[in-house]
Amino acid sequence: MFTIMEQAITTENLTKRFGPTHALDGLDLAVSTGEVHGFLGPNGAGKSTTIRILLGLLRADSGHVSLLGGDPWHDAVSLHRRLAYVPGDVNLWPSLSGGEVIDLLGRLRGGLDPRRRDSLLERFDLDPRKKGRTYSKGNRQKVALVAALASDVELLLLDEPTAGLDPLMEAVFRECINEERDRGRTVLLSSHILSEVEALCDRVSIIRAGRIVESGTLAQLRHLTRTSIHCEVSGPVDDLAGLPGVHDLEQEGDRIACEVDTAQLNEVLTKLVAAGVTSLVSQPPTLEELFMRHYSDDITGTTS
C-alpha cells in the first residue's frame, strides 16, 4: 500500500479565492520525498493557505493536489496519521498544560515516542507543567514543535515554526531538522527567514501573490542571482558595458564596480583578467538578494 513515492507533495494549477482576493493563483509546488523543502515568500503570499489546503482544512477551488499519494480533502484522516503540522500561530487550549497538549496531539496522530519526547523537552528547555494560557509565544511554539518532532511520521509541515524562538532555540531547531532529514523524513518548511532556509533546505520554492515564481536547489537559484564585483585593473578594459549580464556598472579610472549575472560570470572575469587584475573583491549571491528581487518586483508592480 505504502509505495515509496518520489514526490511527497505535488500541486498543479491550484487556485483558491476568498471573496475578491486570489489567495492562490495557479500554484505548482513539488516536494520530493526525503528532502527539506523551503517555502519562501512575503507575508500574505499564500504560504499558509497552501498548507491549509495540504491539510484538507480548506478546499481548493480548482487544480490538483496530491499529498503522500492521496487527496488531502478526501483522505484527510489516513494522511494525517503520516504527517505532523506546526502552525505559524500556535494557540494552545488555555486550561491544558503543555505536556498534556504534546501527549494529546501525539496520541491523536497515532502515538509518539516517549523517550524522544523527553529528550526534546530537555533540548528545547520547556517546562511541560505550565498551562497553555501562561506560555509565551516562543514557548507555545516549542510545545507544537515537540509534539510534531516526537511523532513518528513521514512528513512535517512547518509553517514559520521559528517565528518566536530565540537564537539558541533556533539552533536547536536546526539540529532537529537535520536529524529529521537523516532519518529520511520529508519537511516542508515555510519561512521568511532566509538564513534559516539557506542553512536547512535542499530545495526552495519562492511564492509570490499565490504563484511559485522560482523553484530549485540552492545552487540552481544562486545561478539566477548576481555576483557583485569590485576590482582594480592595470590596463584598459574594452566595452564591459556591452557584455550581456553586466549591471550597474561604475567605472572610475582603473576601479570597476558592477553586478554580474552569475551565468555570465566566466565571460566577464575573462575580460577583466585580460586587462590585468590588481585587486578583486567579489560577494557571493545570497538567497536574500533573489528574494528581494522578486519582492521588489512586487512593489514596483503594485505602484505602477
Next chain:
Amino acid sequence: MSTLTGTWTLTRFTLRRDRFLLPLWIILIGLVPVALAPGISEIWPDQAARDNGAQLVNHTPAFTALMGKVHDPSLGGLVAWRGSLVPLILAMITAVTLIRHTRTDEEVGRRELLGANVMGRHAQLAAAVIVTAAASLVIGGLVAAGMIGENEAVTGSILLGAQYAAAGLVFAGVAAVCAQLTTGAGAARGIFFIVLGAGYLFRMTADLNSSLSWLRWATPVGWLEALEPYAANRWEVLALLIGTFVVLVGVAFALQSRRDIEAGILPTRLGRSTAPRSLSNSLGLAWRIQRAALLGWAIGFALMGALLGSMVHGIKQTIESSPVIRDMMTAMGGSDVLTDAFVASMLGILGLVASGYGIQAIGKLRSEETRLHAEQTLATSVSRWSWMGSHLLFGMIGSVVVLAAGGVAFGLTYGLAIDDLAAGVRDSAAGWLIQIPAVWVLSGFAMLLFGLIPKLLGLAWVALAMCLVCGQLGAALRLPQWALNLSPFTHLPQLPGNPMTWQPVLWLTGIAAVITVVGAIGLRRRDLG
C-alpha cells in the same frame, strides 16, 4: 502619565466596536415596559380587576417565585412587576459587554497591543465602565419617559427607570471585579453568573418565605425589588445601589493596580506534565473543554430545581389557608390543577434555560475553530465527523443531563415536602422529560448555523431569547398565535396536568434530527478556520 490617560479615546473606540449591538439592546430593553402596558390594560382593564389580579399574583408562588410580588396595583406597578426579569437581563448584557471589552481583550492579547501606547493602566476598564454605565442610564431614561408618557405617576416612573439603570450599573460593577479575578474571560463570566444566579435565588426565597425575607438584603437583586417603584418609592435603596456601584468600580480599579497585565488575582496552578489516559481521543479532548461548564450548569440546575421543588407544597397550603383565594382557585379548577400548572411552568423554564446550555456547548465548536484549536486537532487523524460529534454529544446529551439534574432535584425536594419521595420524582419526571425535544431543536438550530453560516451562530441565542419572550411574555405582549408557534416550546403538552400527546414530540425530534444532520453535512463541506 495618569492611570486614566487615553480613557476618552478608548471610550470612543469601544462605542465604535459596538456601534450596532449597543443601540440595538438599548432600544430593545428600554421599550419593554411601554410594550407591556397595553397587554396588562387588556387583561386587567379597571382598578377592581387590577386589585384582584395583584392579590392573585401575590398568593401564587409560581408568580412570586419568578417575578416577585406586586407592590402597587396601578398599571405602573403591574408593569414593574411583570417586567421585573428585564433589569436582570440588562444586568447580564452589561456584564457580558464589560467583560468582553476588558478581560477578553486582555486574554487574546489586544490589551497588550493597546497598553504599549500612551494608555493608562485603568483606561480600558474605565472606558468599558463608562460605556456600559451610559447605556444603562439611557435605558433608564427611556423607561421613565415611556411610563410618564403612559400617564403613570411621575415619581414612580422615574424610580422604575432608575431601577433599570441601577441594575445595569451595579452588575457592571460586579462584572468589573470578576474581570480582575481570573485570567480567562469564560471563568470571569462564570463567576458573574454564579453571583447573579445566587442573588436571584435569594430574592426568590425571600419572597416565598416570610421568615427568610431578610435574604432580600443579601443581594443587589433583592435591593432592586426593594426599590418598590409606584409603591414605597424607596430612594434610599437607590442610593445604596449607586453607592455599591461606586465601591465595586473602586475595588476593581484597586485590584487592577495590584495585578500584572494578563494575570488574575486568583492564582494559576501548574498542570500535569503528561496527559492522563482519558485525553487520548477527540471525545477526551471535548470532555476537557466542556466539563467545567457542564458541571457548573448541572450544579446550578440542581440548586434551582431543588429550590423550585421545595415551593410546590407551600402553594397548596397558601391557597387553602385563605378562604378568598381558595374560592378564586376553585373557580379556576382547584388547587391540584394549580399545583400541576405550577410544576409544569417551573419545569418549562428549566427546559428553556437548559437549551442555553445546549447552544453554548455547540458554540464551543465555533470557538475551537476561531481560536485555531480545531486546526491543530483536525491536522491529526481526527476526522471532522468525530471532532464535531464529540462536541455535539454535549449539546444533545449534555443538555439532557443538565435538565435531568434540575428535574430530579425538583422531584426530590417536592417529594420530601409531601412525604412521598417516589411520587414527587414520578410526578415531575413527565414535566422535564417532555422538554427534551424542544431543547434538541434549539441545539440543532445552533448546529445548523455552525455548519452552514458559522458567523451567524449568535442567531441561536436570538432564537432562545425569542422562545423566552414567547413563553414568558407572549400573552402579556399579545403576540399572535403564529409568532408563538415559532417557539418549539409552544407545541409541548403542559405536563403534569394534561394528557400526553406524542405528535409534537415526534415532530420536534424529527426537525431537530434533520437540522442537525444538515448542519453536520455543511461542516463537512465547508472551509475551516
